Amino acid sequence: MVRALEKYIRPGVKATPFCPGCGHGILMGLILRAIDDLKMDMKKMLFVSGIGCAAWIPSPHYNGDTLHTLHGRALAFATGAKLYNPDLCVMVVSGDGDLSSIGGNHLIHAARRNIDLKVICANNMIYGMTGGQVASTTPRGSKTSTTGEGNPFRPFDLCKLVEGAGATYVARFSVTQPVSLIDSIKKAILHVGFSFIEVLSPCPTQFGRRNRLDRPDEMMKDLIQRCILEQEAEGLTEEEKAEKIITGEFLS
Amino acid sequence: MPFRWVKSPFPKGTYYFSGNEAAAEGAIAAGCRFYAGYPITPSSELMERIAVRLKEVGGVFIQMEDEIASISATIGASWAGAKAMTATSGPGFSLMQESIGYAAFTETPCVIVDVQRAGPCTGQATKVGSGDIMQAKWGSHGDYQVIALSPWSSQEMYDLTLRAFNLSEQYRVPAMVMADEAVGHLRETIRVAPRVEVWDRKKKKGGAPFDIEGEDGVPPMAAFGEGERLSVTGSTHDAYGFRKTDDPEVHARLVGRINQKILNHKRSIIETEDYLLEDAEVALIAYGFTARTSLYAVKRLRKEGQKIGMLRLKTLWPFSDERVAEVGKKVKRIMVPEMNLGQVAGEVKRCVVCDVISLSQTNGEVIGPELLIETLKKI
Amino acid sequence: MTEIKQVRLSGFGGQGVVLAGLLLGQAGVFDGKYISGSNSYGAQARGSGCKSEIVFSDGPVDFPHLTIADILIAMSRGAYDNYCTDVRTESGLILYDQGFVTPKDNLKVKHLGIPANEVSVKRLKNKQVSNIVFLGALIEATRIVSAGAIRKAISMHVSERFRSLNLKALQAGMELGREFNG
Ligand SMILES: Cc1ncc(C[n+]2csc(CCOP(=O)(O)OP(=O)(O)O)c2C)c(N)n1
Ligand code: SF4
Ligand SMILES: [Mg+2]
Numbered sequence: 014m015v016r017a018l019e020k021y022i023r024p025g026v027k028a029t030p031f032c033p034g035c036g037h038g039i040l041m042g043l044i045l046r047a048i049d050d051l052k053m054d055m056k057k058m059l060f061v062s063g064i065g066c067a068a069w070i071p072s073p074h075y076n077g078d079t080l081h082t083l084h085g086r087a088l089a090f091a092t093g094a095k096l097y098n099p100d101l102c103v104m105v106v107s108g109d110g111d112l113s114s115i116g117g118n119h120l121i122h123a124a125r126r127n128i129d130l131k132v133i134c135a136n137n138m139i140y141g142m143t144g145g146q147v148a149s150t151t152p153r154g155s156k157t158s159t160t161g162e163g164n165p166f167r168p169f170d171l172c173k174l175v176e177g178a179g180a181t182y183v184a185r186f187s188v189t190q191p192v193s194l195i196d197s198i199k200k201a202i203l204h205v206g207f208s209f210i211e212v213l214s215p216c217p218t219q220f221g222r223r224n225r226l227d228r229p230d231e232m233m234k235d236l237i238q239r240c241i242l243e244q245e246a247e248g249l250t251e252e253e254k255a256e257k258i259i260t261g262e263f264l265s
Numbered sequence: 266m267p268f269r270w271v272k273s274p275f276p277k278g279t280y281y282f283s284g285n286e287a288a289a290e291g292a293i294a295a296g297c298r299f300y301a302g303y304p305i306t307p308s309s310e311l312m313e314r315i316a317v318r319l320k321e322v323g324g325v326f327i328q329m330e331d332e333i334a335s336i337s338a339t340i341g342a343s344w345a346g347a348k349a350m351t352a353t354s355g356p357g358f359s360l361m362q363e364s365i366g367y368a369a370f371t372e373t374p375c376v377i378v379d380v381q382r383a384g385p386c387t388g389q390a391t392k393v394g395s396g397d398i399m400q401a402k403w404g405s406h407g408d409y410q411v412i413a414l415s416p417w418s419s420q421e422m423y424d425l426t427l428r429a430f431n432l433s434e435q436y437r438v439p440a441m442v443m444a445d446e447a448v449g450h451l452r453e454t455i456r457v458a459p460r461v462e463v464w465d466r467k468k469k470k471g472g473a474p475f476d477i478e479g480e481d482g483v484p485p486m487a488a489f490g491e492g493e494r495l496s497v498t499g500s501t502h503d504a505y506g507f508r509k510t511d512d513p514e515v516h517a518r519l520v521g522r523i524n525q526k527i528l529n530h531k532r533s534i535i536e537t538e539d540y541l542l543e544d545a546e547v548a549l550i551a552y553g554f555t556a557r558t559s560l561y562a563v564k565r566l567r568k569e570g571q572k573i574g575m576l577r578l579k580t581l582w583p584f585s586d587e588r589v590a591e592v593g594k595k596v597k598r599i600m601v602p603e604m605n606l607g608q609v610a611g612e613v614k615r616c617v618v619c620d621v622i623s624l625s626q627t628n629g630e631v632i633g634p635e636l637l638i639e640t641l642k643k644i
Numbered sequence: 645m646t647e648i649k650q651v652r653l654s655g656f657g658g659q660g661v662v663l664a665g666l667l668l669g670q671a672g673v674f675d676g677k678y679i680s681g682s683n684s685y686g687a688q689a690r691g692s693g694c695k696s697e698i699v700f701s702d703g704p705v706d707f708p709h710l711t712i713a714d715i716l717i718a719m720s721r722g723a724y725d726n727y728c729t730d731v732r733t734e735s736g737l738i739l740y741d742q743g744f745v746t747p748k749d750n751l752k753v754k755h756l757g758i759p760a761n762e763v764s765v766k767r768l769k770n771k772q773v774s775n776i777v778f779l780g781a782l783i784e785a786t787r788i789v790s791a792g793a794i795r796k797a798i799s800m801h802v803s804e805r806f807r808s809l810n811l812k813a814l815q816a817g818m819e820l821g822r823e824f825n826g
Contacts, residue, residue, distance in 0.1 A: 025505075057490055061341070073498065076494055080344060080489070081500065083363055092334070093301060093341030096327055097298070122329075451681070557706060557708055561707035564706060633709075633711075
């Protein structure tokens with residue numbers, strides 16, 4: 014991590030806990046860049062996370078208040094803290110499994126309330142921490158440790174889900190689109206209301222190696238190729254689109 | 266001093282409150298300024314009243330999407346500095362258990378009122394029971410302590426909810442009010458004193474929020490946003506909240522401490538009451554609504570010449586091992602009437618060598634005086 | 645010896661049994677009594693049989709539920725049939741609605757029949773206030789609580805819209821009770 018960002022790291026933190034090539038490590042830095050750009054006061058920032066690899070992005074690393082909660086419950090804990098102390102800038106950073114599967118009900122209700130939380134969902138399309146089981150975000154056909162033949166079910170479109178539920182800032186970017194992503198995180202921080210950014214974050218260890226993307230850089234390259242902006246998708250056939258991941262700001 | 270006397274927010278006087286309403290007032294008097302809950306019979310009147318009252322005193326009320334969210338929001342608000350609570354009944358209490366373990370392990374003050382109904386499962390939703398006593402103590406996984414109180418009147422729904430907040434703040438532990446449907450819905454004369462004693466969690470700039478500081482074994486607790494840059498986690502952690510999930514010593518010390526800080530203060534936490542026990546040969550050990558029936562039965566049988574008395578447990582957890590053992594030494598027999606299949610009777614048996622009879626009733630009705638008197642006459 | 649009086653109000657759901665119990669208990673509190681009240685709850689309070697039970701005492705109440713009624717108010721035939729045998733013999737009193745109940749003659753309990761429903765519908769033009777008519781008759785016949793206390797309870801718990809109607813019903817009931825007393 015670059016020196017300029019060190020002040021945002023809790024003294025005593027030595028290394029990140031992520032596997033080599035994990036997108037979560039990149040995201041960890043990009044969030045801090047957005048915070049640094051906005052000159053946010055870390056003493057007034059609360060970072061809430063659930064359980065999973067992604068939940069370790071803020072906790073205990075970020076040098077504000079961090080609340081590492083239970084699997085799926087980050088948004089409920091965050092709701093209590095934000096309602097009681099509205100002066101806190103409350104950011105929730107957690108995984109796709111955490112926020113959308115076990116925590117799915119809290120996700121749609123927090124969105125419905127349009128409560129002022131900045132939610133960053135690190136989506137690796139898998140349960141990373143527990144060994145690569147299928148998630149509610151795993152693409153149809155992908156192999157996981159519990160779907161050896163390929164996932165038979167379709168995944169959630171998280172952005173559409175939260176938009177339908179009432180979120181008022183919704184975006185999707187990949188860690189391979191750092192400039193747009195930092196910009197988006199800044200907008201989410203400044204937005205008053207429920208903001209949701211789905212961040213595609215590769216998990217080479219649990220997803221890649223089961224889906225013929227053996228090396229971390231192959232996963233990155235794959236994401237770079239597949240992530241396109243909404244405008245770029247316009248001329249494509251449905252078949253071509255199916256291969257792509259549409260990124261961008263969907264609601265702001 | 267960590268406690269102070271404050272003017273009662275509700276005007277001093279005599280009122281006719283249901284237990285559930287009284288609990289809401291007790292909470293407000295204790296300084297509760299956050300409530301998150303989900304409707305469930307027979308506890309809902311508490312939520313309905315506190316929704317109105319929190320608005321009046323400038324607190325925060327929210328109805329969440331379920332009980333897991335309710336207790337979790339309560340814990341989040343507590344770390345943001347609030348005295349916070351939720352209330353529920355059996356099915357909701359079951360859902361809350363993982364978060365209750367979180368509160369115990371992160372030493373988060375919070376209060377849970379469980380207005381027990383006849384379980385298991387959805388059971389008899391509008392009927393009385395007290396089958397959650399063991400769940401209160403053992404409901405979440407791992408070894409931890411909670412404080413659980415047992416009110417027997419509307420007055421005590423007020424008094425013990427207030428006390429639950431005080432104990433919870435003092436010891437940084439989840440405190441439960443194990444009410445039952447009969448007490449929750451009982452409407453009685455209650456007295457509100459002009460001033461109430463209120464405890465606040467202690468604070469210290471730069472203090473270690475998860476380590477022994479001072480002799481009571483309870484660390485200071487700052488709130489989010491106070492510049493302390495807290496790190497709170499339900500994983501095993503060191504004095505400053507750093508995850509230490511591979512260190513056997515840190516884990517053993519933390520588990521030991523969160524248990525010991527409660528057990529070491531048993532004497533000041535536990536409250537029991539003696540009724541006509543001096544010369545008693547038979548003792549009833551009772552709690553909650555059933556203690557009302559028991560007192561009635563004891564007085565009736567005394568008139569008929571039976572040497573009988575009652576020990577009432579106002580605190581259920583930590584359990585009154587010592588007092589129960591003392592009573593067990595003095596009497597020939599103990600009977601434990603309760604609206605479950607002997608949950609507290611089992612604890613009593615653990616503490617005494619004398620005969621212990623469990624009188625169980627699990628039909629959704631309170632144990633009435635007749636059953637109790639008849640049974641006592643037979644033994 | 646603390647004196648205890650136990651009152652059971654009964655009828656069917658929708659007759660205002662629970663409200664009458666609340667007012668009676670509240671009035672007892674105003675009069676400085678120790679009160680323990682409980683009533684039907686949930687589905688019961690909405691349909692079928694409904695009851696509200698109040699224990700009045702000069703000192704703390706040990707067992708807070710009713711053990712035997714000193715006074716029974718039966719607003720419906722079903723209520724009378726269900727509870728008439730559960731009233732203290734000799735000193736007990738049953739107040740019932742003349743329009744609905746034919747009293748049994750083998751009970752050793754004082755009976756007072758009043759046309760509460762009729763007064764409510766015909767005189768007060770509202771079928772919802774026979775519960776209050778009963779309260780009026782009850783306090784006049786037994787002095788279990790003071791008239792001032794019950795008026796205060798009405799202004800505390802009855803919304804402004806219906807307050808004067810309820811006070812009128814109370815007055816009408818008291819007149820019916822007075823006939824009995826006199
Ligand atoms: C109640 C509960 N169930 C299951 C688990 C086990 N568990 C821990 S992390 C995790 C999945 C995390 O996946 P995700 O949120 O996508 O984060 P990732 O590790 O992929 O970043 C699971 C199932 C748990 N901790 N608690
Ligand atoms: S398992 Fe996957 S998500 Fe977890 S740290 Fe490793 S690469 Fe990242
Ligand atoms: Mg994941």
